[in-house]
Amino acid sequence: MRVIGFLLLHLVSVVKAQAIDETDPPIDNDRRLEGESCCSLGNPVELAFLYTGDGCLVAENNGQTGDNCIGTISPADPPEKVFILASSREDPCDPDADVWFEDERTLSNPEFTLTTNEASFPTEVFIHILPADSLCDAERLETIKFIADCSEGEKIDMGSIFGSVEVSGCFAVESDQGEDCCEFLDDEPLQLRFTYTGETAVKIIANDRADACDTNKVWYSAHVVEPQDEFTLDVHTIGENSFGSAIFFHLLDENASCNSKSSTETYEIDICSRNSKTNVRDGDGLIIGDPVPRAGKTILIGCSAESPTVEKSCCQPTQSLASLHFTYNGGNCQNDLAESIVESCTGELNDAQAVHIVASASEDVCDPNANIYFDDNVDLGSEFVLKGNGNDQSEIIGDVWLHYMPLDFDRASETCNNDLIMQRVKFQISCTDSDIITNRLFGGSKLSECHAISSDDCCASDVAPLFLTFELSPRSCSTSKNGQLHDYCTGTVSEREVYVVANGDESVCKNSDWNGPVWYEGFLSITNSDSELITLSVANEFGQTAFADFTYIHILEKDAVCVGNELKKSDHLLQQIRIQTTCSSNEPLFLGDIFASATLVDCKADFEDDCCDSNKKPRQITFEYIPRNCSYFGNEQVSYANRINQVCTDFINTANSKEDVFIIASDNDQPCEQTAKKWFSDIVTFGETSKEFTVHTDSTFSPNTYIHILSKTDVPCTNGELTPGVHQIQKLYFDAQCDEPLKIGNFFGSTEVIDCQSIHQIIPASSASSGEELSAEK
Numbered sequence: 203m204r205v206i207g208f209l210l211l212h213l214v215s216v217v218k219a220q221a222i223d224e225t226d227p228p229i230d231n232d233r234r235l236e237g238e239s240c241c242s243l244g245n246p247v248e249l250a251f252l253y254t255g256d257g258c259l260v261a262e263n264n265g266q267t268g269d270n271c272i273g274t275i276s277p278a279d280p281p282e283k284v285f286i287l288a289s290s291r292e293d294p295c296d297p298d299a300d301v302w303f304e305d306e307r308t309l310s311n312p313e314f315t316l317t318t319n320e321a322s323f324p325t326e327v328f329i330h331i332l333p334a335d336s337l338c339d340a341e342r343l344e345t346i347k348f349i350a351d352c353s354e355g356e357k358i359d360m361g362s363i364f365g366s367v368e369v370s371g372c373f374a375v376e377s378d379q380g381e382d383c384c385e386f387l388d389d390e391p392l393q394l395r396f397t398y399t400g401e402t403a404v405k406i407i408a409n410d411r412a413d414a415c416d417t418n419k420v421w422y423s424a425h426v427v428e429p430q431d432e433f434t435l436d437v438h439t440i441g442e443n444s445f446g447s448a449i450f451f452h453l454l455d456e457n458a459s460c461n462s463k464s465s466t467e468t469y470e471i472d473i474c475s476r477n478s479k480t481n482v483r484d485g486d487g488l489i490i491g492d493p494v495p496r497a498g499k500t501i502l503i504g505c506s507a508e509s510p511t512v513e514k515s516c517c518q519p520t521q522s523l524a525s526l527h528f529t530y531n532g533g534n535c536q537n538d539l540a541e542s543i544v545e546s547c548t549g550e551l552n553d554a555q556a557v558h559i560v561a562s563a564s565e566d567v568c569d570p571n572a573n574i575y576f577d578d579n580v581d582l583g584s585e586f587v588l589k590g591n592g593n594d595q596s597e598i599i600g601d602v603w604l605h606y607m608p609l610d611f612d613r614a615s616e617t618c619n620n621d622l623i624m625q626r627v628k629f630q631i632s633c634t635d636s637d638i639i640t641n642r643l644f645g646g647s648k649l650s651e652c653h654a655i656s657s658d659d660c661c662a663s664d665v666a667p668l669f670l671t672f673e674l675s676p677r678s679c680s681t682s683k684n685g686q687l688h689d690y691c692t693g694t695v696s697e698r699e700v701y702v703v704a705n706g707d708e709s710v711c712k713n714s715d716w717n718g719p720v721w722y723e724g725f726l727s728i729t730n731s732d733s734e735l736i737t738l739s740v741a742n743e744f745g746q747t748a749f750a751d752f753t754y755i756h757i758l759e760k761d762a763v764c765v766g767n768e769l770k771k772s773d774h775l776l777q778q779i780r781i782q783t784t785c786s787s788n789e790p791l792f793l794g795d796i797f798a799s800a801t802l803v804d805c806k807a808d809f810e811d812d813c814c815d816s817n818k819k820p821r822q823i824t825f826e827y828i829p830r831n832c833s834y835f836g837n838e839q840v841s842y843a844n845r846i847n848q849v850c851t852d853f854i855n856t857a858n859s860k861e862d863v864f865i866i867a868s869d870n871d872q873p874c875e876q877t878a879k880k881w882f883s884d885i886v887t888f889g890e891t892s893k894e895f896t897v898h899t900d901s902t903f904s905p906n907t908y909i910h911i912l913s914k915t916d917v918p919c920t921n922g923e924l925t926p927g928v929h930q931i932q933k934l935y936f937d938a939q940c941d942e943p944l945k946i947g948n949f950f951g952s953t954e955v956i957d958c959q960s961i962h963q964i965i966p967a968s969s970a971s972s973g974e975e976l977s978a979e980k
């Protein structure tokens with residue numbers, strides 16, 4: 203990929219008699235390439251369209267033979283507003299689909315753009331047009347299929363019409379289509395990328411022999427691929443420097459084994475061979491974009507004379523390792539070992555197809571007290587990960603043994619025996635003594651990656667998190683991006699008001715109520731422009747000390763209700779997300795992880811400090827004001843958790859508001875009670891550094907402490923009542939006398955405790971003193 207280009211159709215008019223605003227700046231003449239083909243630039247990675255409402259009955263005039271349009275939209279009476287979902291699947295609700303666009307569009311606002319992060323779109327792209335304000339399972343108004351891969355010989359021209367949409371622009375990256383990898387590379391390829399073009403899923407083995415079961419050199423080991431899936435062969439996968447003269451592709455039935463001759467197709471491809479005497483090419487070419495010679499069900503889509511597999515230091519700049527990623531290659535001890543840290547290697551694997559690997563801190567594989575970093579079956583060519591928290595240890599350090607055992611070995615069995623060891627490799631992890639380098643061999647495995655203990659790792663400590671904060675945005679399941687093996691998602695969320703319930707069960711309902719334990723619940727408005735934050739807290743359920751193994755986030759229609767153990771309307775469940783939240787092996791949890799509509803942005807394993815430590819009662823508490831609803835709380839106060847509806851009241855929904863407010867902290871549930879003790883009374887601004895406020899008392903706080911949040915004003919109260927025009931936003935109550943826990947990090951509605959002192963500090967002049975009565979003048 204070398205040259206980029208952009209085409210934009212100059213819109214003189216649109217079929218729907220919509221005028222162009224003449225006040226808009228003119229389009230650059232250099233970008234007016236009406237009628238040009240997007241494929242002249244290479245495979246498009248962005249495609250811009252207009253919704254026209256013309257329907258399938260209009261002559262499509264697009265030059266494609268593989269396109270299709272089914273629908274009921276009439277050009278005589280097209281819907282003004284529709285919901286458009288563009289994906290890789292014919293079923294708009296398919297959870298495995300790649301989704302490139304999902305939003306509402308109108309005839310007066312018709313533009314929408316499909317963008318892929320891959321080298322190109324897949325061969326077939328589907329544009330589903332549904333009624334406005336509907337879900338993916340609504341009755342479709344129109345479904346359009348077109349061919350978006352230029353290598354298929356189909357055209358994508360500017361102005362082409364596909365049903366109710368028209369191509370208005372494209373951005374493309376010039377590809378290497380038609381190039382011969384054996385000619386334009388300065389050296390033979392070290393990496394080859396393919397697309398599988400068969401009609402059914404198969405299991406692919408790529409090796410250097412005509413026998414699918416031969417394990418001399420295996421570049422791709424028995425992985426199942428679906429039609430149009432991409433896969434990559436890399437010489438460094440098994441520590442080689444060349445593919446040799448040929449690669450054999452073995453295509454097996456999805457559930458077949460390598461020796462199932464009747465269900466195996468075998469193809470051989472030549473790797474740029476030359477005559478040894480004349481040095482002239484005498485084999486087939488490797489042409490990008492063409493079916494691979496004698497392997498017609500695979501298409502070569504890229505090649506490189508450089509492999510991205512490079513050596514790197516695991517100890518720079520860190521000194522603490524949390525995980526080591528290996529690839530099992532079945533090698534023997536005489537292979538090139540990582541001599542600087544490998545102390546010993548005994549035993550032969552002889553390319554065993556599958557083994558059971560135990561990585562531990564003990565030479566005795568049966569040691570019940572050893573720290574275990576990995577313990578599972580591994581196939582040839584597959585990755586396995588040593589993790590420092592495999593047995594409540596956050597860091598991998600000291601002596602480590604890799605025990606290669608027979609398949610399905612059970613170290614907890616009474617018959618566990620070290621005599622079963624096929625190969626044992628000992629090495630030492632100590633960044634202070636010697637570096638650990640990737641792309642080095644450790645007997646039958648190669649180290650491919652390493653990861654340091656990170657502040658972004660929610661599982662880096664010995665304690666699983668008690669608080670998880672997510673940012674919610676409207677997205678489909680296909681946008682998930684995380685390292686978990688057992689995360690799960692169904693459904694799609696578009697911009698709308700929703701009700702969110704996070705709990706520890708796949709079922710959201712039980713006995714006509716939300717199924718507990720409930721870590722979070724509340725109304726939210728999810729938009730593309732302004733995301734919402736939710737915090738899941740173990741403290742939301744009294745008596746709970748940890749999240750369940752799996753935490754579920756249910757995103758519901760705002761008026762969803764439970765009847766018995768089911769939702770009253772099943773389609774009110776817009777999206778369900780499952781996340782492993784107890785930091786079990788192979789289930790990492792990092793800040794920035796994306797689980798469909800939820801992105802993890804913060805985690806805490808404990809409250810930071812105890813305001814009631816040493817039996818001292820606080821005399822000063824500093825809060826941060828963060829506009830949120832009452833459903834947002836995280837604390838261990840039983841009276842708060844059990845009486846949430848009584849101790850916190852939302853008068854106005856101002857979650858995520860950026861407006862300044864007036865806050866009164868007192869011992870009375872009425873903000874303007876003239877006999878109340880008032881510990882704070884002032885404007886709190888929503889600036890970067892000024893949204894904090896501190897409440898003070900000369901002795902101790904009263905048993906009941908109330909915080910009243912009002913609209914911004916200079917005079918909140920007049921004659922014991924709210925001044926006309928002043929509105930109460932939120933009222934909340936908590937225990938500040940240490941009869942119940944109070945810790946830094948606790949949050950109550952829109953307030954979070956960020957500091958506390960048991961010794962009275964200087965009171966700012968703007969704050970009211972203890973017992974002061976508010977007057978009309980403040």
